[in-house]
Amino acid sequence: MHSDLYTRLKKTSLDDYISILNIASKIEKIENNRESDIKFAILGSTSIQMIVMVLKALLACNDIHADIYEGEYNGLLSDTYDISSKFYAFAPEIILLIPDHRDIPKWPVYLESTEDVLDKAHNVADYFMDILYLIHEHLPNAHILFSNIIGPDSFPLGNLEANYIFSRESYCSIINLELIKKRPPYVTILDTNRLASDIGKIEWFDDSAYFLSKQGFSLKYIGYFCAMVTRQVIALKGMGKKCLVFDLDNTIWGGAVGDVGYEGILLDPNDPEGEAYIAFQEYILMLKQRGVILAVCSKNDEKNAKEPFIKNRFMCLRLDDISCFVANWDDKVSNIRKIADHLNIGIDSMVFFDDNATERELVRKFIPEVEVIEVPEDPALYRRTLDTANAFDQITLTKEDIDRFKTYRDERMRKDFSLGFDDYNEYLQGLEMRASFSYVNDKSLGRFCQLLNKSNQFNLMTHRYSEAQAGSMLDDTEYGLYTVSMRDRFSDYGIIACIILYFEKDTCYITDWCMSCRVLKKGVEYYTLKKIIEVADKRGSKHIIGRYTPTKKNDMVRTLYLDFGFNVSFSTQEGFCEYILDYDDYSHVFTENHIEEDAYFEER
Amino acid sequence: MKRDKLKQELQKIYYEVFDDTSIVLFNEMTADDIEAWDSLTHLRLIMQIEQYFNIKFTTAQIKRTKNVGMLIDMIEQKIVK
Structure with a gap:
């Protein structure tokens, strides 16, 4: 009902x-x-x-x-x-x-x-x-x-x-x-x-x-x-959209590139329809500049699909702008899932734009979490249709949003770089990662809350905080709010992890801990724990207590504290778990990583 | 439109607004006869009637309406014009 x-x-x-x-x-x-x-x-x-x-x-x-x-x-x-x-x-x-x-x-x-x-x-x-x-x-x-x-x-x-x-x-x-x-x-x-x-x-x-x-x-x-x-x-509530998935043929250019080739597609400032497609591409580019992740999902041969991006002089969008490019003959429902996996973002954070009504219906039916834009017949209306959908509304705009597309581009460079290594640890060393652990201030508060509210996968408790809530904790000495910022030889990630500690008597509670999925498998969590231990030590804590509450999306950190060497101190049938680490054990905990301390961030 | 037919159409609008298909309209019926008939539902009623019959009441008409009979009179006048 x-x-x-x-x-x-x-x-x-x-x-x-x-x-x-x-x-x-x-x-x-x-x-x-x-x-x-x-x-x-x-x-x-x-x-x-x-x-x-x-x-x-x-x-x-x-x-x-x-x-x-x-x-x-x-x-x-x-x-x-x-x-x-x-x-x-x-x-x-x-x-x-x-x-x-x-x-x-x-x-x-x-x-x-x-x-x-x-x-x-x-x-x-x-x-x-x-x-x-x-x-x-x-x-x-x-x-x-x-x-x-x-x-x-x-x-x-x-x-x-x-x-x-x-x-x-x-x-x-x-x-x-x-x-x-x-x-x-x-x-x-x-x-x-x-x-x-x-x-x-x-x-x-x-x-x-x-x-x-x-x-x-x-x-x-x-x-x-x-x-x-x-x-x-x-x-x-951190449920906003992050990624635009769009089709190619008759969506960002007229005609089918597979039939007419990269020069034959309709994309031309001297043709009214061709100009409409250019205007739509310009708008997609604006979305990218404000931090929306772009992904292509097209039924084409990959080589044909990519050719206009490289060779057509009227294309506004270049391959560099696309964080995930999928062109094949599989169904779009599985391709969208693949894109979400590849980009490490929730399927519910995606917006789908495709001129083909059948494709839209299939996506609506099988992945209702995806926001499907109802595309009008006339390409001249595409820009306004996507614009008035206001699908990417968010509460703050941060430096990390503006730089996001660079991070995905640099990720590809990192991938190429990794091919030169046989050993993953050597690759990590080669990345020359530098990080800093800083107390949250007025300047970083916006990004701090944004990350806490948007992270779903590497997020131990998935508490959501408004800036007002986090701001009031800043004034409270029982709380410690920290960020981890990182850069490597390819890019400056900015703030990529948030930690809220709560100190009570001789215990340091890790109330919240989340991390951006862009820096998974780089050892940042070990670096972070090392810094948490340092802080706890300074405050005279004898134990550190970490907590985990399961959600549909955060299974990847279910055993995080166990893997570090914490012991289970409490658990419920629903999956909530509390882990403890005693002071004597601090030295036994595994916090090895390849991340250097970064003075550059401390100064800011 | 005949007055009876008009009353039938109006009754359907009442069903929708009050989410109650047991309502039977009569001329002397007022807000006292339907429990959920408050200022809010009255507003929705007026909006829905205006939209359905494609008419627009004056502020005075809306202010004056005391019962169903008057409402039907108003609609009738507007439609005839």
Whole structure:
């Protein structure tokens, strides 16, 4: 019954608001007795009941079961400024704040000086920031999703609105810009302003619905709004997408390369369709630059498939950009699985783009975890289709994201390099790996949380932390938060492992330990343990206790502590296991590795 | 559209909105007669009627609607136009 409704809701177009509301209302009625995964609070200055209902349903069909606190009317102020409010007692982990342009306390007057207008906008942004600071002070672990201001839909100055800084329209833009400048890491700004603009503000606002029941926007677009929030929650939970898998023929060029050859494919700035394919390739390249991993999955002979990448002058994408290139005659379902294996990423982190409807259907049917983009017939629409899917939403952008594609390219160079060695240890030595173990600081906190939240395989406990949560542990001397950064002769990996230690009396607990799969089998775990022992020793710990909780994905570290030489001290039937290492044994533990200490990182 | 037919169509919308197929509409029926008929379901009801009959009520009409009979009158007027 539940899953039926979820499937129906998932298949419903965001435009079909009637079905969305009807299904969400049905889900609301049956959802009550389920144990929740997250505590979610929604506060707004307009009516939020419908948002609560639809969001809960949309989250549920993405397997996130939220216990939602629905703020009081005008809860943006009444709930937050009352320390004894039910909102604080509820202790939400994620808070959605939906302000409204009607909340703006001060507007510029006509002909006001630019300086005064900027000053006023600055104060309005502070007025909102004060609410965020207050929430953070009382709920330091909560992450806040803050909808930006949607510019008003009335333009008393007409076209002059765009000519003066004191116009209502300009003023809202400045406030939004100020919000970006002031944004603390525990806040994610939701670009509702862009959503409203994409839809059209005349459509977005429904004055009648506002006058009748204080709806902040037309309920026709409630699906769009809640889908945007859902994507952010998914990203916060570390369930975001990482990899774009795409087809070649009639997807990134026109025609079948196997039939027409690398020069015959349709890819040409002088042809309208050929130009459309070029534009799509340019967009894929932009995704790569922001850290999306690219993989090709095509039914072709490999040699034919690769030829345009090397020889066609209009190709934007080069072989170097593709982290995994699969061209053969096997079915795409097994090829996608192969790509996930090869790249060491979860199959649920992949997005599939293929012009062939049959292929899409097969992937949908056999690997429902993969997000399959519904590709339109016209290649001119490919770019927008992929762009508006917003499939790769994430909470932060880090240096590691930007450099990711280099890491995969360098991985290929490493592979070539490894061919010159018969002995794996000699190869590791030849890599000239250097690493550092550093305490987390404000600069590295973003990446620290990103890695903890995204790692699934080499992750002992799979706890997820918001930046707010991790930040509050930084101030707590009982905790030790560390990162491991590494580079070798080919590349700088940046931060590739995260460790949270907890010190109690004479024991050092390894609360969390995760590592990026890009550095598996290089001995980083031995280096890391060596450093953990050093820290524990310095703090005077007599024992180190490591823990493991099994998930569907972290079997590779099931025996990690045993392999090091820890002893089992406790275990449950569900597979949770606790391991202990006594001080006297530290010297017997195997921590040999080929990694040198790196001073370069310490300085940063 | 005949008034009876219109009532039938409206009844189907009520089934959907209230998720209850035991509802039988009558002219004097008000929110007091259906437990789940609150401001939220009323809003959905209006949206669904507007979409189904491809009409748009005025704010005053929505404000004034007291019972099913009035609702049917409103729809009838709008469709005739």
